[in-house]
Amino acid sequence: MKKYISFFRIRFINGLQYRIAAYAGVATQFAWGFMEILIFKAFYKENPHGFPMEFSQLASYVWLQQAFLALFMLWMYDNDIFLSITSGNVAYELARPLDLYNMWFTKNLAVRLSRAVLRCVPVLAVAVLLPEPYGIAPPVSLFGFFMFIISMILAFLCLVALSMLVYISAFYTLSPMGVRMVAATLTEFLTGSIIPLPFFPEKIVKIISFTPFAFMQNIPFRIYSGNIAGSEMLWGILMQLFWVIALVSAGRLWMARAVKKVVVQGG
Amino acid sequence: MIELKNISKTFKVARRNAGFREALGALFRRNYTYIQALRDISFTIKDGEMVGYIGPNGAGKSSTIKIMSGILYPDSGECIIDGLVPYRNRREHVRNIGVVFGQRSQLWWDVPVIDSLELLKDIYDIDERVYKNNLEELVELLNLGEIIRTPARQLSFGQRMRCEIAASFFHNPRILFLDEPTIGLDAVSKIAVREFIKKMNREKKTTVILTTHDMQDIEAIAERILLIGRGQILYDGSLSELKTRNSKKKTITLEYDGSGRFSPCDGIALVSRVDGHAVFEVDTSVVSVQEAIKVISQYADIKDLSVTGASIDEIVVSLYEELKI
Numbered sequence: 288m289k290k291y292i293s294f295f296r297i298r299f300i301n302g303l304q305y306r307i308a309a310y311a312g313v314a315t316q317f318a319w320g321f322m323e324i325l326i327f328k329a330f331y332k333e334n335p336h337g338f339p340m341e342f343s344q345l346a347s348y349v350w351l352q353q354a355f356l357a358l359f360m361l362w363m364y365d366n367d368i369f370l371s372i373t374s375g376n377v378a379y380e381l382a383r384p385l386d387l388y389n390m391w392f393t394k395n396l397a398v399r400l401s402r403a404v405l406r407c408v409p410v411l412a413v414a415v416l417l418p419e420p421y422g423i424a425p426p427v428s429l430f431g432f433f434m435f436i437i438s439m440i441l442a443f444l445c446l447v448a449l450s451m452l453v454y455i456s457a458f459y460t461l462s463p464m465g466v467r468m469v470a471a472t473l474t475e476f477l478t479g480s481i482i483p484l485p486f487f488p489e490k491i492v493k494i495i496s497f498t499p500f501a502f503m504q505n506i507p508f509r510i511y512s513g514n515i516a517g518s519e520m521l522w523g524i525l526m527q528l529f530w531v532i533a534l535v536s537a538g539r540l541w542m543a544r545a546v547k548k549v550v551v552q553g554g
Numbered sequence: 555m556i557e558l559k560n561i562s563k564t565f566k567v568a569r570r571n572a573g574f575r576e577a578l579g580a581l582f583r584r585n586y587t588y589i590q591a592l593r594d595i596s597f598t599i600k601d602g603e604m605v606g607y608i609g610p611n612g613a614g615k616s617s618t619i620k621i622m623s624g625i626l627y628p629d630s631g632e633c634i635i636d637g638l639v640p641y642r643n644r645r646e647h648v649r650n651i652g653v654v655f656g657q658r659s660q661l662w663w664d665v666p667v668i669d670s671l672e673l674l675k676d677i678y679d680i681d682e683r684v685y686k687n688n689l690e691e692l693v694e695l696l697n698l699g700e701i702i703r704t705p706a707r708q709l710s711f712g713q714r715m716r717c718e719i720a721a722s723f724f725h726n727p728r729i730l731f732l733d734e735p736t737i738g739l740d741a742v743s744k745i746a747v748r749e750f751i752k753k754m755n756r757e758k759k760t761t762v763i764l765t766t767h768d769m770q771d772i773e774a775i776a777e778r779i780l781l782i783g784r785g786q787i788l789y790d791g792s793l794s795e796l797k798t799r800n801s802k803k804k805t806i807t808l809e810y811d812g813s814g815r816f817s818p819c820d821g822i823a824l825v826s827r828v829d830g831h832a833v834f835e836v837d838t839s840v841v842s843v844q845e846a847i848k849v850i851s852q853y854a855d856i857k858d859l860s861v862t863g864a865s866i867d868e869i870v871v872s873l874y875e876e877l878k879i
Binding site: 289290293297301304374375376378379381382383384547549 | 620624627649651658660664670672673677678
């Protein structure tokens, strides 16, 4: 365990070095956040009660999403991993007494967390200060906030487990661009990064709820604002747990097979 | 103890001819050829040996190293290293080995080298005291003082390679695999690396297996060489034996005064002659070196003279030719 922690540490420290990228990211996130909120505002003005979420809930959702973008956006891949597969550097990683799946999983957690840490503070700080209903509302209850944290962690693990499948696919395709793009776009849409899932037609939501996509950012952000609570919340968290286990198991199995077939490129 | 028995490995390679049509066609139907990288490789290496693994590009050197370090699965055959099958017991096996792939890097690009080393300490569960000792020793031997506090990306190639080699030694591996460790190094770094490897072998009894194209590496380090070509072991034996077997030709270089009109005779051939400097090739199966010097000295006043055997490079080239690889 210690080795993975220390692996996490070096990757985390490494990630914190890219400050300029983080500032640029923060600027983008503000622009996106404001734009989304203004667009939704226009719709809500027409009919404030015709929507599945209250406007303040939606604003919280948008700001949380922007603050923690690095945790939940599939397209924020760790290029090191793709590079290590396509260039053959994975040879060194296989020559360590480590489990490759765990190592990459840890690496991903660290990279994403380091990015999120740098970006979330300014976004959250400003969003808290924004006047109601445009900013982040305080959590509905202490219990709700506690569940929100748990759900955040599970959603994060779930997304990383999903991204692992994309990484492993690089063992087979060698040019991972295609899979990366398709997976990223699909996930962005289906997890509610573009439009929160409650805004989707009911039938489609039903279908999505059979997939892991419904249990990533969709759950914690809605728990925070009280959009889902009670048994629906507990069910959501349980399903998150299920999908984390399912995706990790699938990834581990696939990885074991890929490593057997792996042909380290070059030299 | 390293034991390889009848190891074979085949790679599937997609091939097509150049051109747009061919590229389009390959979208639907690909032609694969099978390349037999290793056929029936067997050898044994005892503890504490230093073995040079040589052969032309594409002969299968790296594939063998990858199998022995647990990265590649062979198609058939058996490889047992200290009682473990590397690719089946990968995680236990790699604990006991160190690897350096000369063309790749194991250091973290953006952080000081020392951070990478600290990470290795945790990955291999190296005891704090052992780590400190090793660090001190490696820093001194490989002259790494300031270097380890510099990010890897800002190091020169030679500096980085010395760090890579240090990094492969922290966990006191019993076996060290070096895949072209001196590739692209300058003379000073090369010698430092060779000295270091020899010292480690002597003092820690580390088994060293080294692939290289640099015959001076082999000459300096390896007592035994394995020559591989087209996936087969073609020679397994000592370097000196290979040398005596293949050094019927001697080169005589001399500086002389006088006109220097040599008339060639059997077994002595003039290779070049430029103002008082001449090079002869002597075939010792025809005439002895002593005889040759006698003959040559009849024609000129010798100021300086040296006799050298074929260089290891030449021996290897002639061996490649002889074995048609």
